Amino acid sequence: MKKYINDLTVCANKKLNPQYFILSLTSKYPLPEMLPGQFVEVKINNNHDVFLRRPISIHQVDYEKNILYLLIKVVGKGTQTLSKLKAGDTLNIIYPLGNTFTYEGVKKALLAGGGCGIAPMLYLAAFLHKNNIETDILLGGRTSEDILEEEEFEKYGKVFVATDDGSLGEKGFLTKHSVFENLSSYDRLYCCGPTPMMKVMAGIATEKNIDCEVSLENLMACGIGACLCCVTATTEGHKCVCTEGPVFNTKQLIW
Numbered sequence: 001m002k003k004y005i006n007d008l009t010v011c012a013n014k015k016l017n018p019q020y021f022i023l024s025l026t027s028k029y030p031l032p033e034m035l036p037g038q039f040v041e042v043k044i045n046n047n048h049d050v051f052l053r054r055p056i057s058i059h060q061v062d063y064e065k066n067i068l069y070l071l072i073k074v075v076g077k078g079t080q081t082l083s084k085l086k087a088g089d090t091l092n093i094i095y096p097l098g099n100t101f102t103y104e105g106v107k108k109a110l111l112a113g114g115g116c117g118i119a120p121m122l123y124l125a126a127f128l129h130k131n132n133i134e135t136d137i138l139l140g141g142r143t144s145e146d147i148l149e150e151e152e153f154e155k156y157g158k159v160f161v162a163t164d165d166g167s168l169g170e171k172g173f174l175t176k177h178s179v180f181e182n183l184s185s186y187d188r189l190y191c192c193g194p195t196p197m198m199k200v201m202a203g204i205a206t207e208k209n210i211d212c213e214v215s216l217e218n219l220m221a222c223g224i225g226a227c228l229c230c231v232t233a234t235t236e237g238h239k240c241v242c243t244e245g246p247v248f249n250t251k252q253l254i255w
Ligand SMILES: Cc1cc2nc3c(=O)[nH]c(=O)nc-3n(C[C@H](O)[C@H](O)[C@H](O)COP(=O)(O)OP(=O)(O)OC[C@H]3O[C@@H](n4cnc5c(N)ncnc54)[C@H](O)[C@@H]3O)c2cc1C
Pocket: 039, 050, 054, 055, 056, 057, 058, 070, 071, 072, 073, 074, 075, 076, 077, 078, 079, 080, 116, 119, 120, 216, 217, 218, 219, 220, 246
């Protein structure tokens, strides 16, 4: 897919809570086709400490309004700077980057997003829904503050929630949720979140012989396969997460 480097204009910066915010961005050009699982690399302006772009998943796209949505969690200097953007500011992005989730032959899927890992799941849920694939969505986090966009997800499937402290949904790790008691009804699992969570999901999938795709969030620099800082070990050798991922079938990964 052709890559673009554009200045996009911030339409809004919606604070969801002190940690998370959604940037909506528009372009003077029609947005190019973007697929679930792909990401953008954003340039951080006004912060001389941050010179590398930051990778952020495509959270949602509204082609009619020509708006791209990014869901971001503040973890360090780059995301802190992004959290301060206001309507009318510009953000330089390279996009769309990376490979995509696959869905051929899938009839019923379970999407699991932990914390910020829900970011790529909304666009995936919308895409699966559009392709008439039955979708259950499991959102997990440490507390209710990490459970975001529940109403948006409900447009595309049945939503289940797990929080470590029990402040919303079932109490306990996402991977212990009772939805896994009916695992045989799914023919594909999709997952994004902390690595330990994705590893447990991979184990569950292997045990039940269900295909599982995960989106890896390795640290990245160039985002275009030039610096090799993002490589991960796979059964076919080392692969760049930025160009050959971020989506991998868990059977490929050597964790
Ligand atoms: C393909 C991909 C998609 C992503 N999508 C999103 C998204 O949609 N929304 C979002 O909020 N974040 C997303 N991330 C993570 C995001 O890129 C990092 O949180 C961001 O780069 C941190 O930048 P910073 O300058 O704020 O923090 P830094 O100052 O660079 O780091 C602060 C702390 O966060 C840790 N950290 C930095 N990057 C990562 C990472 N990739 N994974 C785990 N820990 C990290 C650092 O080790 C450090 O402890 C994605 C990452 C990848 C690779």
